[in-house]
Amino acid sequence: xxxxxxxxxxxxxxxxxxxxxxxxxxxxxxxxxxxxxxxxxxxxxxxxxxxxxxxxxxxxxxxxxxxxxxxxxxxxxxxxxxxxxxxxxxxxxxxxxxxxxxxxxxxxxxxxxxxxxxxxxxxxxxxxxxxxxxxxxxxxxxxxxxxxxxxxxxxxxxxxxxxxxxxxxxxxxxxxxxxxxxxxxxxxxxxxxxxxxxxxxxxxxxxxxxxxxxxxxxxxxxxxxxxxxxxxxxxxxxxxxxxxxxxxxxxxxxxxxxxxxxxxxxxxxxxxxxxxxxxxxxxxxxxxxxxxxxxxxxxxxxxxxxxxxxxxxxxxxxxxxxxx
Amino acid sequence: xxxxxxxxxxxxxxxxxxxxxxxxxxxxxxxxxxxxxxxxxxxxxxxxxxxxxxxxxxxxxxxxxxxxxxxxxxxxxxxxxxxxxxxxxxxxxxxxxxxxxxxxxxxxxxxxxxxxxxxxxxxxxxxxxxxxxxxxxxxxxxxxxxxxxxxxxxxxxxxxxxxxxxxxxxxxxxxxxxxxxxxxxxxxxxxxxxxxxxxxxxxxxxxxxxxxxxxxxxxxxxxxxxxxxxxxxxxxxxxxxxxxxxxxxxxxxxxxxxxxxxxxxxxxxxxxxxxxxxxxxxxxxxxxxxxxxxxxxxxxxxxxxxxxxxxxxxxxxxxxxxxx
Numbered sequence: 001x002x003x004x005x006x007x008x009x010x011x012x013x014x015x016x017x018x019x020x021x022x023x024x025x026x027x028x029x030x031x032x033x034x035x036x037x038x039x040x041x042x043x044x045x046x047x048x049x050x051x052x053x054x055x056x057x058x059x060x061x062x063x064x065x066x067x068x069x070x071x072x073x074x075x076x077x078x079x080x081x082x083x084x085x086x087x088x089x090x091x092x093x094x095x096x097x098x099x100x101x102x103x104x105x106x107x108x109x110x111x112x113x114x115x116x117x118x119x120x121x122x123x124x125x126x127x128x129x130x131x132x133x134x135x136x137x138x139x140x141x142x143x144x145x146x147x148x149x150x151x152x153x154x155x156x157x158x159x160x161x162x163x164x165x166x167x168x169x170x171x172x173x174x175x176x177x178x179x180x181x182x183x184x185x186x187x188x189x190x191x192x193x194x195x196x197x198x199x200x201x202x203x204x205x206x207x208x209x210x211x212x213x214x215x216x217x218x219x220x221x222x223x224x225x226x227x228x229x230x231x232x233x234x235x236x237x238x239x240x241x242x243x244x245x246x247x248x249x250x251x252x253x254x255x256x257x258x259x260x261x262x263x264x265x266x267x268x269x270x271x272x273x274x275x276x277x278x279x280x281x282x283x284x285x286x287x288x289x290x291x292x293x294x295x296x297x298x299x300x301x302x303x304x305x306x307x308x309x310x311x312x313x314x315x316x317x318x319x320x321x322x323x324x
Numbered sequence: 325x326x327x328x329x330x331x332x333x334x335x336x337x338x339x340x341x342x343x344x345x346x347x348x349x350x351x352x353x354x355x356x357x358x359x360x361x362x363x364x365x366x367x368x369x370x371x372x373x374x375x376x377x378x379x380x381x382x383x384x385x386x387x388x389x390x391x392x393x394x395x396x397x398x399x400x401x402x403x404x405x406x407x408x409x410x411x412x413x414x415x416x417x418x419x420x421x422x423x424x425x426x427x428x429x430x431x432x433x434x435x436x437x438x439x440x441x442x443x444x445x446x447x448x449x450x451x452x453x454x455x456x457x458x459x460x461x462x463x464x465x466x467x468x469x470x471x472x473x474x475x476x477x478x479x480x481x482x483x484x485x486x487x488x489x490x491x492x493x494x495x496x497x498x499x500x501x502x503x504x505x506x507x508x509x510x511x512x513x514x515x516x517x518x519x520x521x522x523x524x525x526x527x528x529x530x531x532x533x534x535x536x537x538x539x540x541x542x543x544x545x546x547x548x549x550x551x552x553x554x555x556x557x558x559x560x561x562x563x564x565x566x567x568x569x570x571x572x573x574x575x576x577x578x579x580x581x582x583x584x585x586x587x588x589x590x591x592x593x594x595x596x597x598x599x600x601x602x603x604x605x606x607x608x609x610x611x612x613x614x615x616x617x618x619x620x621x622x623x624x625x626x627x628x629x630x631x632x633x634x635x636x637x638x639x640x641x642x643x644x645x646x647x648x
Contacts (some may be wrong), residue, residue, distance in 0.1 A: 056484055136588040141545045142562070149545035170456050180532050188533055189545045194582050195523035196546075199516050200555050208504050209512055215554020221465045221473035221499040221513045222520075223550030227334055228622040230539020231517070231524050231545070236603050238466070241612050244603040248596050256591045258518050264462060264583070267576045267632070272569075279568040295561060297633060298552040302399050305629035309621060 005083040005169060006030060008136035009107075011075075011099070013040050016116050018047030020086050025068055026052065026060035026145075027173055032070045036076035040071050052146045054300050056174055056307060079107040084169060086138065088116045093124055100135050112166055114138035118190060121183045123155035133158030136166050140175075146299060148176040151187045153232035202232055202263020204278065205271050211278035227302055272309030325338050329407040329493060330354060334411035335399075335423070336504060337364050340440050342371030343468030344410050349392055350376065350469075351497055358402035367642030375469045380498055389546050392493035403431040408493060410462065412440045414576075417448055425452035425460050436490055439463035442514060445507045447479035460490050463511055464499075470623060472500040475511045501541060526587020528602065529595050535602035537562045 008024045010017050015036040021044060023264035024031045033044050045066060052062040072078035079085065086101055089095050103113060104126075113135045115125050126135035133155045150170045154163045161178060170177040180188055200214050209217065226233055234246060239247030248255075265271060269284060284289060334341050337359040337565035345368060348355045357368050369390060376386040396402035403409065408428055413419050420439060427437060428450075437459045439449050450459035456477045474494045478487045483535045487503055494501040504512055524538050533541065549558055556568060563571030572579075589595060607615060 003397070022395070070602070116526050128486060143542050146544055147548060149541060151541070176540060178537050178541050178544075180537070181530060184527075184530075184532050186582055188527060188538070188541045189587060190583075191527065192520050192523050193546050193585055194579065195519045196516050197555050197559075197579070198586070199519035203508075203512060203515065206508075208506060208508050209502070211556045213502050214512070215556050216500060217475070217502050217512050218516065218550050218554040219472060219552070220502075222517050223472055223547065223554070224471060224623065224626060225465070226542050226547030227551035227626050228543070228547070229619050230542040231521050231608070232535045232539050232599070232603055234614070234618070235521075236607060237612070237616055240388070243600075243607070245454050245596075245600045246361050248591070248599065252591045252596060255518065255521070258510055258515075259588070262519050262522070267386070267572070267580045272576060274541065274571050275556070275572065276567075276569040279556055283557070283560060283567070287545070288561070288567070292561055293555070295553050299548065299632060301629040301633055302548060305625040306622060309625055 005112075005172075007032070007082050008084040008086065009034060009078050009082040010086050010088065011035075011078075011103075012090075013037060013043050013047070013086055015047075015142065016140060016144050017042065017086075017088035017156075019051055019140070019142070019146075020088065021067065021069070022048050022051035022060070022172060023055060023088075023145040024084075025065040026055040026070075029084075030068045030070075032072045032078045032082065032260075034072055034075055036073045040073070043105070044071060046070065050285070051143070054143075054296065055145055056303060076106045079103060079111070082111050084112045086114045086116060091117060091119060091122050094121060097128050099126055104129045106133060112136070112162075112169060114166060116140055119186065119314060121155070122153055123183075126155060134162070136163065137187070138166060138170065138177075139184070141189065143296070143299075146296075146303065148303075149170070149189060150175045150177045151189065152177045152179045153183045153187055154179070156182065161223065162322055198265065199262055201267075201271065201275065202265040204275060205265050206263070210282070211275060212282035215282070227306070280284045329496075331356070331490070332408040332410065333358060333402050333406040333435075334410050334412065335359075335402075335427075336414075337361060337367050337371070338412055339371075339466065340464060340468050341410075341412035342368065343375055343464070343466070343470070344412065344440070345386070345393070346372050346389065347373040347379060347469040348408075348495060349389040350379045350411075353408075354392045354394075356396045356402045356406065358396055358399055359399050360588045363398070368393065368395060368568045372544065376619065378467075379469055380472075382625060399426060400430045404426060404515045406431055406435050408436045410440060415441060415443060417444050420444060420450050422448045424449055424596060428458060428587075436460070436486075436493060438490060439469075440464060443510065445479070446477055446482070447507075458486070460487065461507070461511070462490060462494065462501075465513065467620070467623075470620075470627065472498075472499045473513060473626075474499045475513065476501045476503045477507045477511055480506065485601070501505070522589065523586055525591075525599065526589045527587050528599060533604070536606035537597060539606070543602070551630070552576065 007030045009032045010021045011034045021031055048065055049062045052060045115137050122135050122137045123132050126132035137153035139151040139207040141149050152166050167177040203209050235247045331354045333356045334345045335358045372389055373386045376384045439461050446459050446461045447456050450456035461477035463475040465473050476491050490503040527533050559571045560568040
């Protein structure tokens with residue numbers, strides 16, 4: 001099945017919705033943002049102005065983008081003739097399930113129905129549909145217009161061709177879709193993040209390092225490494241010519257022993273208090289806006305440097321002409 | 325106490341020793357490499373030629389570097405008049421303890437005694453010295469000339485002024501030293517790495533993702549994020565104006581619940597086999613040398629991009645004139 005994607009519907013005008021909106025527009029789509037906020041028009045235009053300069057591939061012109069933008073508070077009208085729906089409602093199963101019941105009833109049959117949920121299983125979100133497998137998770141990372149990963153998660157029994165269409169669409173956007181074999185709580189990236197955070201909190205709780213030191217350790221070692229190669233490739237190369245096999249034979253037993261010594265912190269009041277106090281100290285003297293600007297400057301610099309090594313931008317001529 | 329560091333002794337000519345050698349030379353030091361390998365001269369010159377082009381701050385000229393290089397198979401002569409010893413012997417407590425007993429007896433009293441160990445506690449390495457606290461861990465990350473972090477770990481009761489001198493020396497080299505309050509097994513970065521690897525292996529073992537997909541998830545999301553900001557700053561900003569306090573109040577309970585669902589894989593034969601088979605598939609078609617070159621190109625690009633944002637290079641005039 002081949003369909004051109006020309007029109008997209010974004011549900012919700014929060015941070016994630018605005019990231020998607022800006023990226024979709026920058027790739028040449030017509031975008032309808034469905035939001036009932038009284039100030040939706042201003043919020044969406046502000047979001048586009050904020051995100052457009054850092055759209056991967058050299059940025060985009062907000063004034064050009066908004067020529068293809070519509071704000072549509074009525075869901076049915078927002079879905080009329082749409083090719084893709086990307087939903088970013090609050091992270092609440094009742095809300096999303098009810099919403100997708102209405103979306104499926106009103107959207108064209110060929111439209112991709114995608115949810116940005118970071119935690120809800122697709123079969124639960126699609127429970128009110130005749131075919132619950134029609135709703136797919138398309139979970140981005142914040143900032144959604146910038147970070148390449150999209151976790152595409154399907155319900156058991158979902159049509160593999162549908163999943164492939166969704167992955168193709170995200171690739172066409174310039175994203176890196178990954179399709180896990182099944183949904184597990186937290187999907188993949190957030191589970192990994194949570195595992196690292198657990199040990200981070202343990203080490204601060206035990207007084208081995210401060211919040212500020214822990215962050216510095218990550219940024220100046222393993223973060224750099226993992227922006228370059230994943231953990232398995234890192235150890236595959238760490239094993240020299242013998243690869244991961246050599247590395248695991250050499251260190252596998254020690255690995256399991258090391259895991260037994262990792263922390264299992266409790267998030268009790270004293271722990272929360274310690275983390276918060278140290279965070280306040282670590283970030284004192286810089287406003288939230290300054291910290292965000294620093295982060296985004298670094299993030300953009302890293303992404304640009306990597307993109308220059310491996311150019312994967314969609315060609316202008318491909319805009320609006322992707323096969324899905 | 326103020327001493328100029330002019331002469332350094334590197335013990336061991338493996339990968340880590342060669343990384344340190346190249347960096348020390350590039351910062352203007354005279355370097356004596358102590359190795360009893362018959363081919364030490366060739367190995368060290370090859371290592372310098374390999375690492376010099378990617379020395380942070382624009383690379384270095386190998387021909388210039390080797391003008392300050394000596395290969396000295398005799399430990400006593402290698403230590404004569406030295407200011408800093410950086411040891412990179414095999415990761416074996418007997419070897420390092422015996423070695424530092426001899427080093428302390430022969431090195432000048434003012435010399436910093438530093439071990440690159442990734443796992444041995446400093447008090448055990450220094451056990452044969454009159455003052456066991458004199459040996460400090462200075463644990464780098466591979467490649468040692470490139471990755472900024474150095475974990476500086478001292479025995480309980482070590483002289484804080486000595487620890488500060490070691491940290492100052494690494495800062496002068498252009499490194500980012502972090503001094504944990506005490507030694508814990510694996511120090512800090514490798515514990516975090518191990519925690520992420522455990523969940524990675526769990527997800528592959530359970531068939532949720534393949535080795536290749538897991539690596540892609542990390543590289544295209546959390547790796548990018550952590551090359552930019554540490555986990556605490558990421559969530560501090562994720563909490564908006566309310567910071568980490570807001571984020572933890574909002575998600576702290578769910579965090580602990582999520583940790584209970586993380587994997588505790590066993591490294592049994594079937595698991596090792598699955599990881600190795602998938603790694604062989606993932607990296608098939610590229611040689612070890614190609615994979616290393618790809619990694620280093622990406623690593624260098626990321627480091628360069630970040631360095632351009634926050635220039636922290638030592639001035640030429642400072643070379644060999646650091647206060648320690």
